[in-house]
Amino acid sequence: MARRRLLASFALAGMAATVALAGTQGIASAKPKPTPAKPTKVVIILVDALSREIVDKYGMSNVQALMDVGVDTPRGYLGHTGSVTVVTHNVITSGLLPKHMGWTNEGYRDSLDVLPDRKATNAGDNLFISSNWTSAEMFPVQNKLGYPKLGDYLAKSGGVYTVSPKAYAAYGFSGDVPGTTTITFGGTVTCGTAPNTQRYRIPVGINLPSWLDTTCGSRWLVERDKGYDTLQEPARLYPALDDRYVVGDEAGHQGGDVWATDLSLRIMQEDEDWSGLFISLPGVDKAAHMWGGVNDPEGGDLDGDGQPDVIGYNELTHMEYATATADAQVGRIMDALEESGDLDDTVVVLTADHGSVAAAEDHFHGDFEPVNDYGLWNWYYGDVENDVYLDPQEALKPLVEEGNVGLSYSDSSINVWLKDQSPEAAAATAEVMATLPDVTAVWHRNGDHFDRVSPVRWERMTSPGERAWFVRKAQELVDTQAADYGPDLVATLPDDTTYSVHGDHGGIQRSTQQIPIVFAGGGLSSKDLHSEVRSVDIMPTLLRTLGIEPDAPMDGVAYKLPMG
Known part of the structure; x- marks a missing residue:
């Protein structure tokens, strides 16, 4: 019942x-099936x-x-x-847990020596942005640990x-x-006859079924070049540019x-x-x-x-x-x-x-520029093997100018992979990190766990529930990415704070x-x-x-x- x-x-x-959400593909009529033991x-x-x-x-x-x-x-x-x-x-x-599976975050240090260097210089320092990976990068990292x-x-x-x-x-x-x-x-196909052409995204993958049609006119193609109402702030930081x-x-x-x-x-x-x-x-x-x-x-x-004030609200x-x-x-x-x-x-x-x-007023620490996807520049800083982002938001500049950041990834936490990982250099960078807006604590990786290396800024947590959650869960959650390929330093942030886009993931907050x-x-x-x-x-x-x-x-x- x-x-x-x-x-x-x-x-x-x-x-x-x-x-209107009805799909185009149905299911065959039910056939009686025996209930299995398991x-x-x-x-x-x-x-x-x-x-x-x-x-x-x-x-x-x-x-x-x-x-x-x-x-x-x-x-x-x-x-x-x-x-x-x-x-x-x-x-x-x-x-x-991330610290045992091969990568812990959107940043990655190839301490396992899995991926080839992509740059002739030392600029990449074996650092990668993992959300740029295809199966050609992700699978070898998974397989390395077996x-x-x-x-x-x-x-x-x-x-x-x-x-x-x-x-x-x-x-x-x-x-x-x-x-x-x-x-x-993945990829793009152009359909139609000029001047009435339209670009579409097409299905790709591994071991695709024979019935999956990827030619023009197929149901499985979706339109590209569609911005709707997202080419304005704050959506423009990470806008919808197609129907993917x-x-x-x-x-x-x-x-x-x-x-x-x-x-x-x-x-x-x-x-x-x-x-x-x-x-x-x-x-x-x-x-x-x-x-x-x-x-x-x-x-x-x-x-x-x-009053509505978004042009072209959709x-x-x-x-x-x-x-x-x-x-x-x-x-x-x-x-x-x-x-x-x-x-x-x-x-x-x-x-x-x-x-x-969800970032509250005055607790969003990214920059805005009249460029689509500028939120990527708020998320990442570094000249890494598979990308380059060297224009950090204003709030992050003191950390970057300290000079020891190989890669940073900032969302509702701040994660840093250091150039110089020595205790002395890490301590100097952590000291600067603790001064950044809304940071509640800074943590330094020490083997299979993180040590808190700054005082906790309790006054930046606005409710007893937030403070109680920090006491119960902060250490546990940060420790789950304590691996050589993970960040060297992590800064935790309050419940209502992001450094990237107006709604984001990443940290220890209850809402994420x-x-x-x-x-x-x-x-x-x-x-x-x-x-x-x-x-x-x-x-x-x-x-x-x-x-x-x-x-x-x-x-x-x-x-x-x-x-x-």
């Missing part, structure tokens, strides 16, 4: 949606940047229904830094598929698992979350023997970065005077639309599993790769750490798990639920999920 109530709520949520299939639905705060504010009814009738984890949290996309997708499907991925286990019983419009998310999720399929976006991360307005070629869900439903239809499906939905993340997350001025009221780039879209896709996936008869044989995980910090982690389907009950479940616990918990003995140790805890 619980499952029927769940699916009824999905149907009602879909009927109440204020946006489930054999896994679906992970990852809604990028979905904090519990966002679920509640925007009333995401399908996500809330899943929490109600699945195994929710009310005390669950992300459990690591950097709390960023390029890290967490791999944490979830490896069961390892750990199995979730797909390695699932591929023994059926097809394993990863679908994500965001390439580095896709490859982190999937890993280098022989025979599995990864589908993402947003749904878009071209019927039959919807992108973002709808594209990923349509592909996933088609996979279920084409391969009845699938065993794993990892789906990453990017729409909420994009809207949150552009418009400040829960501070999004819906309707265009940027100055808060009650709802489809904003948080209300993005959350409704993501929520509808959760419902579509769950309905498809029920209709195909696979739900009792499938453990569904609903989670996120991080939450979203408190994410949904829900297990459903597979004969599970609606009894909640009240342990402090983390992202790193998802893989060992899945293996235990499926009755699979792991081949290698993991950092995560294998929780016993209550059965119905």
